[in-house]
Amino acid sequence: MARPDRSGHGGDPSSVVLSNPAPESPPMRRRTGTAYGFLTPYLLIFAVFWIWPILYSFWLSFLATRQLPWTFRPAMTWGRLAQDPAFLNALENTLLILVVQVPVMIALATVLAVLLNSSLLRARGLMRFAFFAPVVVGEVAYAAVFRLMFTADRGIVNKVLEAAGLPAVDWFSDPTAAMALIVMAVTWRWAGYNAIIILSGLQSIPDDVYEAATLDRVSPIRQFLFITLPLLRPVILFCVVLSVIGTMQLFAEPFLITNRGGPGGATETLGVFLYRQGFTVLNFGYASAVAYTIAAIAVLISLLNLWLGRERA
Amino acid sequence: MAGVTLRSVRKAFGSVETIHGVDLDVRDGEFVVFVGPSGCGKSTLLRMIAGLEDVTAGEVAIGGRVVNDVEPADRGTAMVFQSYALYPHMTVAQNLSFGLRMNGNPREDTERRVAQAARILQIEPLLGRRPRALSGGQRQRVAIGRAIVREPEVFLFDEPLSNLDAELRVQMRVEIARLHGELGTTMIYVTHDQTEAMTLADRIVVLRAGRVEQIGRPLDLYDHPVNQFVAGFIGSPRMNFLAAESLGGGRLRLTGQGGAEIALPAAQGLAPGQRATLGIRPEHVLGAGQGECDLPLVVDVAEHLGATSYLYGNTKAGEPLVVQAGAARGAHAGDRLTISIPAARAYLFDPDGRRMT
Numbered sequence: 275m276a277r278p279d280r281s282g283h284g285g286d287p288s289s290v291v292l293s294n295p296a297p298e299s300p301p302m303r304r305r306t307g308t309a310y311g312f313l314t315p316y317l318l319i320f321a322v323f324w325i326w327p328i329l330y331s332f333w334l335s336f337l338a339t340r341q342l343p344w345t346f347r348p349a350m351t352w353g354r355l356a357q358d359p360a361f362l363n364a365l366e367n368t369l370l371i372l373v374v375q376v377p378v379m380i381a382l383a384t385v386l387a388v389l390l391n392s393s394l395l396r397a398r399g400l401m402r403f404a405f406f407a408p409v410v411v412g413e414v415a416y417a418a419v420f421r422l423m424f425t426a427d428r429g430i431v432n433k434v435l436e437a438a439g440l441p442a443v444d445w446f447s448d449p450t451a452a453m454a455l456i457v458m459a460v461t462w463r464w465a466g467y468n469a470i471i472i473l474s475g476l477q478s479i480p481d482d483v484y485e486a487a488t489l490d491r492v493s494p495i496r497q498f499l500f501i502t503l504p505l506l507r508p509v510i511l512f513c514v515v516l517s518v519i520g521t522m523q524l525f526a527e528p529f530l531i532t533n534r535g536g537p538g539g540a541t542e543t544l545g546v547f548l549y550r551q552g553f554t555v556l557n558f559g560y561a562s563a564v565a566y567t568i569a570a571i572a573v574l575i576s577l578l579n580l581w582l583g584r585e586r587a
Numbered sequence: 588m589a590g591v592t593l594r595s596v597r598k599a600f601g602s603v604e605t606i607h608g609v610d611l612d613v614r615d616g617e618f619v620v621f622v623g624p625s626g627c628g629k630s631t632l633l634r635m636i637a638g639l640e641d642v643t644a645g646e647v648a649i650g651g652r653v654v655n656d657v658e659p660a661d662r663g664t665a666m667v668f669q670s671y672a673l674y675p676h677m678t679v680a681q682n683l684s685f686g687l688r689m690n691g692n693p694r695e696d697t698e699r700r701v702a703q704a705a706r707i708l709q710i711e712p713l714l715g716r717r718p719r720a721l722s723g724g725q726r727q728r729v730a731i732g733r734a735i736v737r738e739p740e741v742f743l744f745d746e747p748l749s750n751l752d753a754e755l756r757v758q759m760r761v762e763i764a765r766l767h768g769e770l771g772t773t774m775i776y777v778t779h780d781q782t783e784a785m786t787l788a789d790r791i792v793v794l795r796a797g798r799v800e801q802i803g804r805p806l807d808l809y810d811h812p813v814n815q816f817v818a819g820f821i822g823s824p825r826m827n828f829l830a831a832e833s834l835g836g837g838r839l840r841l842t843g844q845g846g847a848e849i850a851l852p853a854a855q856g857l858a859p860g861q862r863a864t865l866g867i868r869p870e871h872v873l874g875a876g877q878g879e880c881d882l883p884l885v886v887d888v889a890e891h892l893g894a895t896s897y898l899y900g901n902t903k904a905g906e907p908l909v910v911q912a913g914a915a916r917g918a919h920a921g922d923r924l925t926i927s928i929p930a931a932r933a934y935l936f937d938p939d940g941r942r943m944t
Contacts, residue, residue, distance in 0.1 A: 480670060480672065482668045482670055482672035483672050483673075483674060483675075485639050485666075485668070485672065486666070486668065486672040486673075486674075486733070487674075487685075487686075488639070488659050488660065489637065489638075489639075489659050489660055489664070489665065489666055489686075489737075490660065490685060490686025490689065490690075490733075490737070491658075491660030491661075491686060491689065491690050492685070492686065492689045496689055500685075500689070501674060504676040505675065505676055507676075
């Protein structure tokens with residue numbers, strides 16, 4: 275699952291312009307000072323509501339916060355992580371979703387992008403919007419619709435299954451079905467978004483490369499495998515990294531659709547577990563340690579992806 | 588090796604026809620250049636031969652076989668694109684061998700062909716590099732190499748030198764001429780640069796708005812253009828055109844030149860009062876009194892290239908005129924000169940642009 279990069283640091287890393295500023299002259303320095311003057315309100319808010327909570331939560335992650343006064347006891351937070359079955363369950367669920375959902379969704383998004391790029395497709399603009407639209411739908415609204423669709427006795431999905439002669443599935447009580455439901459929901463919401471990103475990559479491949487391949491008697495399928503996919507690698511990698519980060523933070527779907535990670539914690543993700551520790555149990559120290567663990571795993575997996583997908587000389 | 592024949596070839600995009608019935612015979616081993624201004628249909632015509640564009644009507648034959656419905660890869664052609672169209676993620680060697688590998692060509696044969704192409708184009712040291720690590724000229728060589736390894740019957744070049752700087756263009760032009768000499772394969776080459784056309788072609792096909800204006804050897808086109816368009820397009824700087832009116836009896840009055848008159852044998856066919864256009868190439872303009880009609884000229888720009896000089900000026904009526912100034916080598920902008928037109932070197936075109944002889 276990929277989510278829009280809310281930090282504003284998204285986009286093509288190769289577009290970063292490296293500058294090597296010369297020593298500043300007095301008027302230049304004055305202008306720089308003015309610029310910082312204008313930036314000060316933002317920087318103050320950024321420091322108070324962004325930097326400080328990040329630093330403070332790191333400190334909190336070493337404190338036992340179940341009772342006052344809070345004391346420095348890393349064993350109660352970091353030490354507990356490795357032994358807490360609920361945390362390990364949430365970690366396992368999250369990684370399972372990551373391993374199953376991300377590859378399926380990226381593959382689906384790539385196929386969708388190719389179809390959306392096809393000159394044979396009619397109403398292309400409308401189709402592109404339609405596949406992108408789920409991202410615009412509010413999480414609560416879409417979760418409610420999914421709950422209705424998958425309700426055991428009245429849901430349309432079970433009605434369709436039964437009409438096809440298949441047994442109805444108890445989507446919210448069966449652990450495997452619930453997990454499948456989460457995977458389907460997340461894929462529905464984010465596949466189109468990723469397809470649009472991949473589509474932009476597809477459109478940057480010049481037509482004459484394909485014409486050259488056509489003259490080289492390379493079939494369309496082989497053109498896709500040996501030309502399109504390798505040239506899309508940086509874009510696909512970008513989508514994978516976004517999706518990994520998004521999945522590690524996955525919260526809305528298991529919280530809203532499968533009712534707080536149910537049944538019996540079968541779909542509890544690290545995000546839901548973190549919420550439970552922080553806002554239900556009010557164990558801020560442990561929740562902070564979980565938050566840092568989520569971030570660390572996301573960074574590690576993303577780095578691994580970047581390393582695996584690096585351009586080889 | 589094979590020749591290429593076009594018979595009444597037409598191309599329409601929807602209701603808009605861009606190629607209006609082209610007939611052409613390219614002989615086996617010949618180097619033919621399609622030349623014309625932007626939008627004249629020369630690239631479309633090349634792409635129709637390659638099979639990258641459908642033929643709306645007419646026949647395209649390669650080696651005597653009609654190929655209208657033959658797949659591009661089965662036509663025995665290889666194409667070099669203006670943008671090179673190299674596979675960016677492959678090394679030079681992989682770019683060269685990709686098509687052969689995809690078609691299950693025996694490995695030894697593929698390696699032999701790649702090595703041979705690399706030797707011919709002198710790109711052996713570049714085989715391990717990716718396209719982005721190559722200069723424009725090197726990329727163009729690789730693109731040509733990719734065409735060579737296919738061992739085609741016909742090479743198709745679509746403005747291959749347009750993206751190169753002037754010096755490299757001259758160098759690559761020579762190399763392509765050498766390549767044609769070495770391979771002896773039929774080559775069809777598209778360009779809008781008449782210098783490339785003149786230097787490379789066995790025969791030039793001049794196109795305008797989807798029609799063939801003239802086909803011929805470079806110097807034939809230069810010396811004997813059939814119309815004003817070809818006369819203006821072939822030759823650099825282009826031919827000068829002066830408005831004229833017949834006085835009868837083969838005499839013309841240059842209407843923009845304050846009543847200057849000149850007698851031309853070609854003008855015998857014009858009735859008195861009939862309008863025409865006189866053409867004179869910059870290198871044929873002479874100094875005062877040396878031709879049959881003297882004209883005053885104000886020099887706007889003087890280009891001194893060393894071996895020769897070009898004077899860009901305006902005549903009395905504001906008609907632009909370019910003079911290759913052997914005699915007036917020392918002229919500068921702002922100078923007032925008298926030039927002279929030799930009747931034997933002048934061309935005459937009727938109001939429809941057809942050349943009168």
